[in-house]
Amino acid sequence: MKIIILGLACLFTGVLSNAQDPDYTGPAKVPVKGFWDGAAKLEKSMAGGGSSMDADNLSNLQRKIADIKKRDAAYNTGEMELKFKTLSEGIEGLKKKHGAAIQANRDKTLNMQNVDKILRSLFHISTQVDRGGLKTIKEVIESYRNRTNEVMAMDKSTNKNDLERYRVALKGNFKVAENDIYELDRRCREQTDPANAEVNYYEVLYKQAFWDAAQKIYPAEPDFATAYAxxxxxxxxxxxxxxVHAIASKSREQKIKDTRLPAAVVKDPALEKMFVDAFNTQYKEEFKGTAIKAVVLSNEWGIERNELTGIVTGRVRRGSIVYKGTNGKCYLTSNFFIHQEYVGNSFMNTKSVYVVMGSQEMLCEHVK
Structure with missing residues (x-):
């Protein structure tokens, strides 16, 4: 019995050995050769980085294994299945590698676009501030500083052209930067309206944030650090x-003390009364005050003529008015014009012309 079992084992081993023999000539000869040829080509393709046909070629190898089993059930396909598994894992690895490379390239492109977008928002802007923007200017400047910090943490190696373009533009801006900042300082200190002073103050703050961004992004440019300083x-x-509000209030008080009536060019009580009467007739209600003094600021009347005929149509005279408000304070209107129509052989219908552009408070004791 033992001799029979031993003989069968030897026979089975011989069959397996023949099935895996490279010189196999059995009924599955063609698909066997096709499998190994296909596997070799697939390995070569994968070694070169792979191609879009690799997945189809792998499926073809799987079909060949199935075909071999049908043609020769005794053939041992274990080595083929192991090769198929190895190739399958290799293709999956390449797929992940390619996917990672594609994603990395997308991330690189997106980062480049984001850097350019932030650089544009930092340097392709106006730092001018107006009264309408005072409500949100703190948030605007804070957002600007946050964008500066954001771009500083980003990879800017692919934005060399963008960086150079803005660097050149900033070099041009620097030529007037310091003068602009000192001019804003002067205006801020001379403002008599706290809101206007605040506008100048925040504009300097905005410029400070602007040049801070410039000096951080371009540390090799000393001019940018100078502007920031x-x-x-x-x-x-x-x-x-x-x-700043306190400075404006102090400037306002000083301006009130310093404001005087301009020197009269002509002293003519009758003419001065025309100015006073014109103001009180037309602006008493609007300005909530009564004119108490006028000075004449032009030597003579400016004659108006018809453009086509040259016929005299009227005349204009410039003066300055002081009116006393219902609040008991005095105000100077620096430029006040009166106009008379020429009718028949005389001038008449005296009235104010042109818009009255506001007034400046002054001490009533200085109205002489």
């Missing part, structure tokens, strides 16, 4: 918004 020095000198 200038803005910082001005801000430190002005102090806080509260300090």
């Amino acid at each position: 200038t803005a910082t020095k001005v801000i430190e000198g002005l102090g806080s918004v509260t300090d």
